[in-house]
Amino acid sequence: MQAFTNEDHERALFAQNNGNYLETKLQAYKVMAASMSLSYLSMRFVQVMVMLAGAWFVVRGDHFKAVNDNYGHAAGDEVLMSFAQRVRNCLRPGDAFGRVGGEEFAVVIPHCPKPDAIRVSERIREALAGTPIGLSDGRLVKVTASIGLSLSPETGAISVERLLSSADAALYRAKANGRDRVEISEFPGPVAS
Structure with missing residues (x-):
């Protein structure tokens, strides 16, 4: 495996997968939805009408501090980049994905029903969880993730802040209930924010 350069490190950890990237993707969804006469979501925490259900995920690596403590920060960065790539590989090209901070990522999938x-x-x-991550020195690191999933209501006004807060609450339930699991929060019907 090729060693990571500083440029690779910066691009993978800070440029492509950060909040600005996520905000840009969400802005593009808003423009696309407006062209279809649908309201969509804005990262500016404004009130919006969600016409088609969307899914909001917060994905956090479990016990990631132990990875840095046991293998070192350079290895932790390798694991983080592989972690992010594995999440990205599970998504469609148009889905929004960004690093929130540390080992936490946000995913937004528009028009995504609960199943x-x-x-x-x-x-x-x-x-x-399925396959350990291989480090450049040949060591293998097993990682798992806790995932909080928030489903936007099919109708009703709700703020992005409330959706993200709901996903975050589900994430903490996943961690409290043993980690390496998914917990769901959903808004059952029309919601006033």
């Missing part, structure tokens, strides 16, 4: 959202979240979880 599909559950399948995607389980596919992400299994992609991470």
Whole structure:
């Protein structure tokens, strides 16, 4: 395996998978939805009407501090890049994906009904837990992830802030219930925010 350069490190950890990238993708969805006469979601935490259900995920590596402590920060960065790539490989080209911070990532999948959202979240979880990540020095690191899934209501106004907060609450339930699992929050009907 080829060693990572500083440029690879910067691009993988900070440029492509950060909040600005996620915000740009969400802005593109908003423009696309407007062209179809649908309201969509804005990262500016404004109130919007969600016409078709979407799925919001918060994906966090379990016990990631132990990876850095046991293997070193350079190895931790390798694991983080592989972790991010495995999540990305489970998504469609148009889905939004960004690094929130540390070992935490956000995923937004537009027009994603509950059964599909559950399948995607389980596919992400299994992609991470199924095969250890190989480091450039040949060592293998087993990683798992806790995933919080928030499903936007099919009708009703709700803020992006509330959707992300709901996904985050589901993430903490996943961690409290043993990690390496998916927990779901959903808004059952019309929601006033």
